[in-house]
Amino acid sequence: MNFYQSGWTKVLTTYHRFAGSWAWILHRISGLALTAYIFMHIIALSNLQKHKIDRGKAFNEEMALFSSPFFLVIEWLLFAFVLYHTLNGIRIVLVDFANGARYHKQLHYAVVTIGIIAFLAMGYVIFSHQVNNSVAVLFR
């Protein structure tokens, strides 16, 4: 079937997707997003090159911004992308090098399960410091 002549929207919307194709799509989306992020990260950190004399000032300005509650939530969502791309990357390596093609569906379900657990655990790690600090301020 010629993809371009038969209405590609119909092909995209009616094509039956299985675990492997979802893994592939999510891996691409997260990969492109993370590539965009690494460039953004380098641009954001280039603020460290300001304040030639007082390096600590530039550093602290930067860290105050990235430690704000809004950025912590954004970083948590960023971790979801990193996490999925990491776990599915391990799955891809197993498929390519460890005969994982025989059990790639089970690996996909393992990726999703481990991913959700690790995402929640990272939420605790990221926000526990913030919560502890806020509570400490209240009871000071």
Added chain:
Amino acid sequence: MPYKHLGSRNSGAPGWLFQRITGIVLIVAMVGHYILMHYTPTSGHSFASTLERMQNPLWKVFYLSFVVVGIYHGLNGVWGVVRDFKMKRWLSMTILGAMIILGIAFAVFGFMNVLVF
């Protein structure tokens, strides 16, 4: 990219293998980066401890290679996406050239960020 212009020698296999190798390197590096920045943020987010840590050449090499490996893995992945589309040769080569220039420029920029310390 139309491979007929490059011959069968350019199968993309080295890029495929490097993508796996750099991916595994990045998993290890990313775990370290996350422990530092989110598990022990008082150390990762403090200027004094960062300055002290960065005096260790191993940490400096770690972050310099993190920049290079991360950018390579990202752009090699984007190139993999580009290769899935049937493009005119001039277009794919322009994208490849832009990606190489962008990658080198941002690697240098990232190096400058690390070498501030």
